[in-house]
Amino acid sequence: MSTQNSWADPTPAALYAQAVGVFGLGALMAGLVPAVESVLMIPWFCGISFVLIFCAIVQYRNNDLFGGTINLLIGAIFFGSANWMSLLTKFVGLPLGAPVLGILAQGQIPVLVEGYFSIPLIIFIAILGYLGGRLSWMIAAMIWFITLAVVALTVWNFLGQPGIQPGIDGYIINFWANASGWMLLVTGVANLYVGTSVFLLHLTGKMPLPLGKPIFK
Numbered sequence: 001m002s003t004q005n006s007w008a009d010p011t012p013a014a015l016y017a018q019a020v021g022v023f024g025l026g027a028l029m030a031g032l033v034p035a036v037e038s039v040l041m042i043p044w045f046c047g048i049s050f051v052l053i054f055c056a057i058v059q060y061r062n063n064d065l066f067g068g069t070i071n072l073l074i075g076a077i078f079f080g081s082a083n084w085m086s087l088l089t090k091f092v093g094l095p096l097g098a099p100v101l102g103i104l105a106q107g108q109i110p111v112l113v114e115g116y117f118s119i120p121l122i123i124f125i126a127i128l129g130y131l132g133g134r135l136s137w138m139i140a141a142m143i144w145f146i147t148l149a150v151v152a153l154t155v156w157n158f159l160g161q162p163g164i165q166p167g168i169d170g171y172i173i174n175f176w177a178n179a180s181g182w183m184l185l186v187t188g189v190a191n192l193y194v195g196t197s198v199f200l201l202h203l204t205g206k207m208p209l210p211l212g213k214p215i216f217k
Contacts, residue, residue, distance in 0.1 A: 006062045009202060010055035014071045015195030017051040021079050022146065023188040030181025031171040035164055038087045051078040070128055077121060088112060115157035122150050136211035142190035145183050152180035
């Protein structure tokens with residue numbers, strides 16, 4: 001495809017949007033912010049989901065199958081409407097806006113279903129990590145960290161999502177949930193690094209922040 005018919009590469013915007021999302025969700029799951037504040041993340045997730053889906057459309061138009069698939073998957077599923085409902089049922093309860101927290105909210109929708117939904121997501125993101133490793137080890141690490149985060153979240157779901165402390169000042173206190181949160185925070189740092197590296201490459205023609213060599217052929 002000629003450059004005249006292609007759009008600008010939206011990869012930096014997508015990576016920055018992912019960084020915003022995983023920093024917010026990571027802080028919640030790591031137990032750094034009260035669980036009740038999770039409802040405030042929904043409008044943020046809405047914007048992030050829109051950005052990632054739009055970036056995916058542009059990347060598909062530019063024949064970037066790898067980038068488009070990652071951003072569509074993460075934008076539509078990980079930060080999409082399913083995650084908004086998940087946050088509401090975990091920490092706010094149903095009907096929407098009801099002042100219900102903790103275990104009472106969990107009892108309204110079986111949490112095991114989230115674990116089963118996550119299994120194909122884990123497999124596919126892991127495959128994308130392998131493909132990213134054919135580009136650079138940094139890209140592979142960035143994708144695999146979010147894979148590990150989803151694995152930890154899935155274990156937490158199958159355990160029944162224990163450790164959600166009810167009340168205004170309640171935090172999530174559980175090893176698997178907290179481990180997932182810290183992995184998400186590491187993913188956010190990687191998103192910022194890779195996004196900045198690609199952004200500077202497009203602006204200056206140079207890559208002052210190296211991404212490392214491929215680890216797979």
